[in-house]
Amino acid sequence: MKKNYTKSVLDLMMAITFVLLMNPSVLNGLPFHEIAGLIIGVAILIHIGLNYRWVVNTTNKIFDAKLPKKTRFSYLLNILLLISMAAVIITGILISRVVLPSIAIQGGHSIRGIHGFSADATLALVGLHIGVHWQWVMSICKRAFKSKKGKLRKGVIGSVILSISILAGGIQWFSSTASANSIVFKQEQMQPNGQSSNANIGNTINTQQGPQNGDFREGKFHGKDGHGGSSNPFLVVLNYFAIWGAIIIPTYYLEKRILRKKRRTRDVQPQVS
16 A cells, blocks of 8 residues: 555656646756756656566566456557657757756757657646546545545645645746756846846847757747746646546546446446346
């Protein structure tokens, strides 16, 4: 049971981090985007490690006719999800401007296009993944928040609320601090050594217009190179969680409908025989 709770907390943190990565201008721009991207890559490896037994057992039985179709579909979905996430991380490294600039490919517009497409594909696949496992998610939540007698566990609920509050406060603090540091950095760039010159201002403007050293470093992507919209972290999380909801809800009810048809078929077959 503790393992399931660990997996649930890890998955939730991965989900929040991933949707924040969907907008490269969130928090302090590229520094957060690239560092958090590498961290989520490590988290994926931990996630796979926690589900190692299921992966091995399902791989050995993938061609077995007795393997449930839902398990086979979930396995194939996980493979696609692993491929898309690997594409996001690899292309992210190849266009890195903060963490690994030495191995970055200059002017890699096509790679940035692949990076953005892979991120969108991953967003959709994660929504399907959650939708397929929604019953498991709800069962874990019920066990966590309700006792065997059906009473709410106030201590667990209080801990969750406190954790969310700390997380929200931390994001808000980080966002405000990053914004202040960004303003100071820009002022220092425009006024080196305390003296302002028109030449330096002109160079700053030209740098901001260039995609490689200006907007790209600050995380201001437009069009195919990134997702627009508000850079407020809370609005970003709400926006992409709503997109996931639009995928999860129909997936869950479609699966439920398929299961009902299977049960009806099983009930009818004995009567016919």
